[in-house]
Amino acid sequence: MKKNKNLARPLGSKEMDELDLAVKVDAVTMVFNMASQQLNSLKEFFIAFARRELFFKEFIALDTVSFEVHKGDVYGIVGTNGSGKSTMLKIVAGVLEPTKGACSINGNIAPLIELGAGFDMELSARENIYLNGALLGYRKSYIDEHFEEIVDFAEVREFLDLPMKNYSSGMIARVAFSVATVIVPDILIVDEALSVGDMFFQEKCEKRIGELIEKHNTTVLFVSHSIEQVERVCEKAIWIEKGHLRMNGTVEEVCAAYRSMRE
Amino acid sequence: MNTRHLNFKRDGFVLSSLVSKDFKLKYRRSVLGVLWSILNPLLMMIVLSAVFSFVFRGDIENFPLYLILGTTLFNFMAAATNGGMMSIIESASLIKKIRINKMVFPLEKVIFELVNFVISLIAVVIVMLFFQVAPTWNILFLPLLLVYMIMFCTGLALILATLTVFFRDVIHLWGVVITAWTYATPLFYPIQRLPEFMIAIMEFNPMYQYVTYFREIALWAQTPSLEMNLVCFAMGAITLVVGVAVFNRSQKKFILYV
DSSP, X not given: OOOOSSOOOOOXXXXXXXXXXXXXXXXXXXXXXXXXXXXXXXXXXXXXXXXXXXXXXXXXXXXEEEEEEETTOEEEEEOOTTSSHHHHHHHHHTSSOOSEEEEEEOSOEEEEXXXXXXXXXXXXXXXXXXXXXXXXXXXXXXXXXXXXXXXXXXXXXXXXXXXXXXXXXXXXXXXXXXXXTSSOOSEEXXXXXXGSXXXXXXXXXXXXXXXXXXXXXXXXXXXXXXXXXXXXXXSEEEEEETTEEEEEEEHHHHHHXXXXXXX | OOTTSOOHHHXXXXXXXXXXXXXXXXXXXXXXXXXXXXXXXXXXXXXXXXXXXXXXXXXXXXXXXXXXXXXXHHHHHHHHHHHHHHHHHHTHHHHHHSOOOTTHHHHXXXXXXHHHHHHHHHHHHHHHHHTTOOOOGGGGGHHHHHHHHXXXXXXXXXXXXXXXXXXXXXXXXXXXXXXXXXXXXXXXXXXXXXXXXXXXXXXXXXXXXXXXXXXXXXXXXXXXXXXXXXXHHHHHHHHHHHHHHHHHHHGGGHHHHO
């Protein structure tokens, strides 16, 4: 692969403020090394090494993708399965480090990537709310203050001290969502999170996200399989296809183009 | 944005939450609960001293106390490194989704086992009372020993956790190493039983140094020499530095392998 000439570097929050940016993705490339990832034991490692299969099969999940998200923007990300949407979100969330390029973030992030990570099903909802809050980076005093709010939103008051293994999946999703959105984040990342739970819960989640956007000027990155949902929630959108940025524009333009491609 | 720096307040709360989680889970649904942390070393000591007092009859004064001091300290190391080793792959779902300081996971296991060790000290006190071994002011060196142990165990846990992410073989291997190490450390037998050259090699066994330190302050009423303190500190510090370096070098790649 040829080297990028304008070396991408992360921006400081001051520069971001001047440009009024929340997220700046600068020529991000993500390469996965497929061969070496499947090796989980020394034996496999040596076999692969002897066969010279090591470090060979590369998979480019994202290829020099660049885009900017301004503060208060509600951005949808569309694309077919396996096109690199989730990888993009993980890079923005700071979970994955890009192979090349840089991703700069201005503000605190609430990742709603697969709800309920970090719940321990043996513990009660009360204990899990504190544990999950801690893992998401909240202070204890903050959880204390907002505990009632979380419980009310999740509608689990009667079951607070029951182990969560006895909860339905919808109840678990409700608790997870309410813990994750109790803070007012500068940037909210939503990845298929709303596909769990019943209709009423989905409506409630959309309402809460709408509230964050309107009242608190939260920047949102939104990924969903339902293109209708993207159109309903977002103002702008990008379309990622096979690791390339196909299109970047208003949600109507992008969704129209995406639809016509599918047909 | 400064999330990359260690945030003591945030990580402190994460650590205490995880420790209390582990603690609750460990004793959930057991009738005697936390009492097991005291009963377990006591029962182990009774079994082991019943077996080994036939072999080493009269060699060691207060043999059960000699034994329990060694086994509790060694078990602290074994449990902490074992827990630390598994901590990263067990938190895979979290690491993949939340930006978090990954070092909290191995560190938490060490702290959790430290808490268990401190509780099991009650068992040691019971044995001391039983054999009427009066503590001397040397026992005040205990916190120092714990600092050395925490450094040593954390360093090992970080190395093991890193290796385990890339090669799961480490899990199977470490079980064997721990067993071998148990016998290679004079926990059940007096060091004088060993041949000359083994005694010389033993000086390089960190666990021998720590166990001896523990026995000096709790059983033999000796003040650990400055030299011994330096050796114990150096072994802990070197392990910790290597552990942190190894862990930091590869932690960005963890997400691809867990």
